[in-house]
Amino acid sequence: MSGAPAGFAEFVSARYPALVRYGALLTGDRGHGEDLAQDALVKTYRAWRRLHPRGDPEAYTRQVMVRAAWRAGRRLWRFELPAAVLPDRPAGGDFAESQSTTEVVLAALRALPAGQRVVLVLRYWAGLSEQEIAAQLGCSTGTVKSRASRAITALRRADGPLADAFTPAGRRHAAAQPSE
């Protein structure tokens, strides 16, 4: 594409879908996730001379995304969607059958404060250690631990949308059976 420096178009074309998915997790919304990814890629574009060919543009882009999402916990952020309460728990039956997993999980993520959501995604999806997350976010490991713990607690809440996901399969099926 005209105007794009060498290698940039190829990088975006190849990694864009993965970055949008990452953005969706960090924001809890597919549209805002795509916005987040595009905004980060603008910054990657501006830093491209320093990132290509010897740098790691994807790591840089993800870092920009994480920091933008993390900052949402500290100030009003245009990607942040207000959600005072967790969305309704899907009505009975198997979790996977009741509603699109994408919708339920993204809604549950969206209901978390931004800081908790970012830590949750980094810890349990990206698989980073608490120390690595603290280093990336510039906070203490104590902050990481507490945010992760609160996020998990919120997701496991008995009346939360993901409660069934934390329930052992046997109990889940038993609970779904009508009583005699």
Added chain:
Amino acid sequence: MERIRDLLDEAVGELEPSDPDPVAGVMRRGRAVRARRAAVAGVVAAVLVGGGVAGGWRMAAEEPRPAAGDGWVAPHVVDGVVVAGALELPVPDGWRVVVADEAAPCEKLERTILLVMPGQGGCQKAPVEMRRAVSGGIGGVLFGPVAPEELGGGPFTSLASLTLRGGEPAWLVNGVGSQEPDLRPYEGDDYLSLLLPWSETIIGLRMDGAAKKEIVDSMRSDPSRAGVLALPENASSVSLTLPDDTGRIRAAGRIGSDDPTTAAAVLRLLRGQTDVVGDADACAGPEQLNARLVLRGAGSYTVIISLGERCQEAVSSAGGRVRLSDATVAELKRLFGIATVVAK
């Protein structure tokens, strides 16, 4: 917690972007950002020119720095605030911002923040001056170890550290290489030189002590370099300057080593420090004594260790800030063969 990962994977696994041409989308967005910034810059410049500003500004760069090779960002003005890296200095009421001009006559500009761009020295002076910190390599050789030939046999001081509001570390470099400790930055009318290693910026303050404190207290920062200490991959030499309890650095407190085993052990010790101090928790203050550690490898890195029971933390010039235990400091001394450093 595998279930969480599976759920998250499942949630976005099938998700497809809606933009069919993301490259064009990103380019469009970039152009829109530039246009917005140019419009804002025009307004800011118009306001500031009215107040006596000269020179061109760059708008704030919000993106974090790539881990290596990221350059210095020239100080610029946004909405009445001078931005230099992670530092924000509100322009005091009635003050102006001027870009240094080599061709300008030698004069002391009153109520002025003077921005000295690289290669634009000149002889203008101002109560507040901002310039790029000299950096000679990867990670920033902000200042080196005190070489024995520079010492002249006398005691040399440590330096003082500040933590600006928001968490940016600032090092008072007046005292480096001088004979007397300079741990009271806001006393006297002397020129105060404040080095912001993460923003690669030096701020010079020429004013009385109270005014200096007022300016420093007005500074805000939003650093992006906290985390574990950024260190060279390998170090060929290490040196430590450690003050006695009066702040003076005597011969027993100045140790250098080219021994690869020692250098590797020091690196290992520092890399093992993972108790990251977040920006909000940083606490190094000018009342503390500091040890200065310089590691030379592919580039040189300075690590300043603020000593004491209350707030013992290490900051690397290239980024990162961690809390150190007494045991770690003791181990560092042991690696350098320093038993105790006492005043005499």
